[in-house]
Amino acid sequence: xxQKQNVLxxxxxxxxxxxxxxxxxxxQDPKPAGWQLSPRSVLTFITGGQAGGVNxxxxxxxxxxxxxxAVATLLTDRALLLIGEPGTAKSWLSENLTAAIHGDSSxxxxxxxxxxxxxxxxSWNYAMLLAHGPSDExxxxxPIYRAMEGGGxxxxxxxxxxxxxxxxxxxxxxxxxxISIPELGxxxxxxxxFSIIATANTRDRGVNEMSAALxxxxxxLVLPSPAGLETEVEIVRKRxxxxxxxxxxxxxxxxxxxxxxIVTIFRELRAGATLDxxxxxxxxxxxxxxxEAISLLTNSMALxxxxxxxxxxxxxxxxxxxxxxxxxxxxDRIAWKEYLENVMKKRGSEWRxxxxxxxxxxx
Numbered sequence: 001x002x003q004k005q006n007v008l009x010x011x012x013x014x015x016x017x018x019x020x021x022x023x024x025x026x027x028q029d030p031k032p033a034g035w036q037l038s039p040r041s042v043l044t045f046i047t048g049g050q051a052g053g054v055n056x057x058x059x060x061x062x063x064x065x066x067x068x069x070a071v072a073t074l075l076t077d078r079a080l081l082l083i084g085e086p087g088t089a090k091s092w093l094s095e096n097l098t099a100a101i102h103g104d105s106s107x108x109x110x111x112x113x114x115x116x117x118x119x120x121x122x123s124w125n126y127a128m129l130l131a132h133g134p135s136d137e138x139x140x141x142x143p144i145y146r147a148m149e150g151g152g153x154x155x156x157x158x159x160x161x162x163x164x165x166x167x168x169x170x171x172x173x174x175x176x177x178x179i180s181i182p183e184l185g186x187x188x189x190x191x192x193x194f195s196i197i198a199t200a201n202t203r204d205r206g207v208n209e210m211s212a213a214l215x216x217x218x219x220x221l222v223l224p225s226p227a228g229l230e231t232e233v234e235i236v237r238k239r240x241x242x243x244x245x246x247x248x249x250x251x252x253x254x255x256x257x258x259x260x261x262i263v264t265i266f267r268e269l270r271a272g273a274t275l276d277x278x279x280x281x282x283x284x285x286x287x288x289x290x291x292e293a294i295s296l297l298t299n300s301m302a303l304x305x306x307x308x309x310x311x312x313x314x315x316x317x318x319x320x321x322x323x324x325x326x327x328x329x330x331x332d333r334i335a336w337k338e339y340l341e342n343v344m345k346k347r348g349s350e351w352r353x354x355x356x357x358x359x360x361x362x363x
Contacts, residue, residue: 009246011106012059012099019045020100022054032075034151034193036103039071045100046071046093059096060089061235066221070097073219074153079174079196081159081215084223087289089235090199091157093223097197098153107143111158120144120169121179134183144196145179151191156198160210167214170196174217203287225290229275232263232290239294244301251305254297254312261354262317265344266293269325269335274343281343282335286327296320318357326362337362 013020020037023045029038037045044051046067048058060067073080074097082090098105109119122145128138147154159167173179177190198218200210226232237259244253254262268274270288272281300316308316326332340362344355 012096013103013105015246016045016057016059016096016099019051019054019056020103022051023056023100026052032193034191035101037100039075042071042097042100043067046096058238060093061231061238062089062223062226066223067093069219070221073221074101074195074197076219077177078219079198079217081198081200081218081220082223083200083202083220085202085225085289086287087291087293088223088225089290090201090223091155094155094157094197094199098155102152102193104152105155107147107152107154109143109154109156111156111161113161113163115162115166117166117169118142120166120173122181136184139181139184144173145188147196148173148177148179148188148190148194151193153194154196156196158201159198160200164209164211167210171211171214171217174214225270229260229263229267232267232293233259235290236263236293236297240297240301243294243298247298247302249298249301249305251301251308251310251312254300257350258312258317259297261351262293262296262321265321265339266290268343269339279343281339282331284325284327284332284335285329286325286332288325292324296324299323314353314357315361317354318361321358322361333362 023037023041027038027041029040031038035042041051043064044056046059047064049056070080070082070093082094084090095105098107109115120142122142123140124134125138125140128135132138141149144154144156146152156170174196177194179188181188226235233256237254237256240259241253244251264275266288268281269283272283273279274281296317297312297320300312300320303316303319304310304312322336325336336358340355340358344351344358347355
């Protein structure tokens with residue numbers, strides 16, 4: 001089997017390898033030190049366009065100006081921090097920016113409560129350290145260390161999930177562009193092109209608040225939720241198609257009407273009001289994001305492929321909606337039941353079968 005086909009999830013630089021190659025060949029603009037594409041070509045890769053007859057698919061559907069600011073930031077000595085609600089494509093934009101600029105998006109630190117300062121700087125192979133003492137062979141380089149050496153971009157996902165002392169380990173790196181290794185009596189200086197793209201979730205505010213000193217080292221961009229229904233429908237439809245192709249799901253893609261219904265439900269529950277603002281709604285406690293809508297429809301395709309006829313049915317959508325909206329709390333079930341009875345039930349025949357399936361699942 002082709003190795004590419006045997007990988008569960010391809011990194012952006014492999015998934016869009018043909019597009020990147022076409023952009024390289026067509027790129028006539030000057031390239032900054034360490035970049036494989038010019039800033040204008042990076043923008044085309046992210047927002048879509050044409051390059052040498054090859055169609056460049058949009059990776060981020062939103063404000064082009066935000067992408068321009070992000071690219072321009074990475075031309076300077078400031079790092080980039082992408083902030084937004086869950087599902088606003090922070091990680092997706094971070095990965096694709098890194099793939100376009102350096103062709104390697106694999107240098108990633110995933111922020112968690114267990115992330116330590118060693119993950120940010122370096123650690124040791126303790127067996128070799130005990131046997132032979134500090135040496136280059138015993139040194140384990142962090143993703144940031146490797147990005148500094150090669151003039152690449154390191155990605156720091158969910159930085160606000162890390163403890164404050166771990167976050168602050170970045171301050172000297174971003175200020176001095178060096179990592180000190182006292183055990184070896186030397187410093188590693190960043191090659192030109194080095195930067196860091198971090199992401200932070202607005203739902204995590206107050207978990208481990210970033211210090212003012214660290215925030216000053218970043219240019220902060222707030223990524224908004226999709227502005228309108230049509231934009232979100234387009235995002236969901238595009239990503240579901242890409243994920244389904246990657247997973248080789250043996251089911252038909254969801255119809256336009258199904259996507260529109262799911263996005264409508266999510267937007268209304270997220271906003272706490274119907275789209276026409278005529279009726280207020282209770283919002284569930286969980287995250288009702290664009291990413292959740294994408295996952296819901298992908299799971300519905302898996303249900304249809306494995307236990308149905310390959311076509312998404314209302315029962316598949318209802319089961320996925322129940323799991324996405326009703327979490328552990330009883331108030332989620334109440335909010336969902338009120339939405340079914342006060343909103344969906346009144347929407348007429350087009351919504352009747354989905355309403356019946358959802359009501360049966362919620363009882």
